[in-house]
Amino acid sequence: MKYYSTNKQAADVKLQEAVVKGLAPDRGLYMPEHIKTLPQSFYENIGDMSFQEIAYTVADAFFGEDIETDVLKQIVYDTLSFDTPVVHVADNIYSLELFHGPTLAFKDVGGRFMARLLGYFIKKQGQKNVKVLVATSGDTGSAVANGFLGVEGIHVYVLYPKGKVSSIQECQFTTLGQNITAIEIDGTFDDCQALVKTAFLDDELNKKLNLTSANSINVARFLPQAFYYFHAYAQLLKQGKAQNVVFSVPSGNFGNITAGLIAKRMGLPVKRFIAANNSNDIFYEYLQTGKYNPRPSVQTIANAMDVGDPSNFVRILDLYDKSLHKIKSDISGKWYDDDTIRKVVKDTYKKTGYLLDPHGACGYSALEDELQANETGVFLETAHPAKFLETVESIIGEKVVIPEKLEAFMKGKKQSLSMSKAFEEFKTFLLK
Numbered sequence: 300m301k302y303y304s305t306n307k308q309a310a311d312v313k314l315q316e317a318v319v320k321g322l323a324p325d326r327g328l329y330m331p332e333h334i335k336t337l338p339q340s341f342y343e344n345i346g347d348m349s350f351q352e353i354a355y356t357v358a359d360a361f362f363g364e365d366i367e368t369d370v371l372k373q374i375v376y377d378t379l380s381f382d383t384p385v386v387h388v389a390d391n392i393y394s395l396e397l398f399h400g401p402t403l404a405f406k407d408v409g410g411r412f413m414a415r416l417l418g419y420f421i422k423k424q425g426q427k428n429v430k431v432l433v434a435t436s437g438d439t440g441s442a443v444a445n446g447f448l449g450v451e452g453i454h455v456y457v458l459y460p461k462g463k464v465s466s467i468q469e470c471q472f473t474t475l476g477q478n479i480t481a482i483e484i485d486g487t488f489d490d491c492q493a494l495v496k497t498a499f500l501d502d503e504l505n506k507k508l509n510l511t512s513a514n515s516i517n518v519a520r521f522l523p524q525a526f527y528y529f530h531a532y533a534q535l536l537k538q539g540k541a542q543n544v545v546f547s548v549p550s551g552n553f554g555n556i557t558a559g560l561i562a563k564r565m566g567l568p569v570k571r572f573i574a575a576n577n578s579n580d581i582f583y584e585y586l587q588t589g590k591y592n593p594r595p596s597v598q599t600i601a602n603a604m605d606v607g608d609p610s611n612f613v614r615i616l617d618l619y620d621k622s623l624h625k626i627k628s629d630i631s632g633k634w635y636d637d638d639t640i641r642k643v644v645k646d647t648y649k650k651t652g653y654l655l656d657p658h659g660a661c662g663y664s665a666l667e668d669e670l671q672a673n674e675t676g677v678f679l680e681t682a683h684p685a686k687f688l689e690t691v692e693s694i695i696g697e698k699v700v701i702p703e704k705l706e707a708f709m710k711g712k713k714q715s716l717s718m719s720k721a722f723e724e725f726k727t728f729l730l731k
Contacts, residue, residue: 474711
């Protein structure tokens, strides 16, 4: 299958080039030439399939033309060594728990899949010393760093905003060493993302270095996130709750919800989506006005969503032919400030015993506000609450049990480099 740039000014490429390059030469993001509709028989039998079987069927629709069957199956099965269960919370609202992977965040799926796929392509091309650049507002860095840890021929550079990720999140990518370098940028997530994007378009860097990205701008990072939407539907189907499904997605860079929209385009019976934002309400504003007005991000307690210029917005525009009317037919928007997020976490825990993280709280609250009587709501619980330990404990007034996986990261020694947001400084560092 060929992949085209959303800017339509670059030549179409095969999957291998799209994955290895990350960003198209015209600054656009790659999209699959075709989005295949899966057969009705798949949806009729999906309730009897394992997560891995479901995911392989979806992966084959995108990647099957470019990767040998046994290799793709191995990549999928290795990636999904953990479950993504649907858990009932209240009334007709369910949590899709995406924090059961190695770093306890939803990005483990995309990070692990991409690490394996990129490793396969690099070996096939005989490349060495590939540099993976990734900007993170929290969970991306840990998922990608741990996915690539120890992979031969690849060095990962994680750029993160100083003082704007939780201490536990920071531990997950600054204590690894080996082929992982953490760079603390004096700026926002948007500054980190700008450094990564600018690096891909710098002629000197690209002539001298093999660069690629592991952010959701890379098709191998964001497309696999469609897997768990299908798995969630299968679980609801088993319970007789699969009518009029609404997914509420905590949204920052919009890779997660874009994967869900593609799942719907593949025939997944989803009624609609809600994009749940924190105070960085750029997309919500777009839905109200039809005007996209990116601006510097503001810091919130739901830090992984602190994005002022979401990269994957262009993919949503592309999917819907830049039509606001078409976008609004599938997606509504809500946003919540920190005070509201705190109240939702506290009240939900008190009423149901279910502990939300600040991001999941936005998704849950959107369903409380918008869900209709005949709909089944699923919000994405994108990270374990313990990753935001101080925030969550201060809200509920109780100690939160830290999973063993997180405790192991917390015992490591921080290793990071400090850098300004000036591109020339970052470029000089990479060239050295």
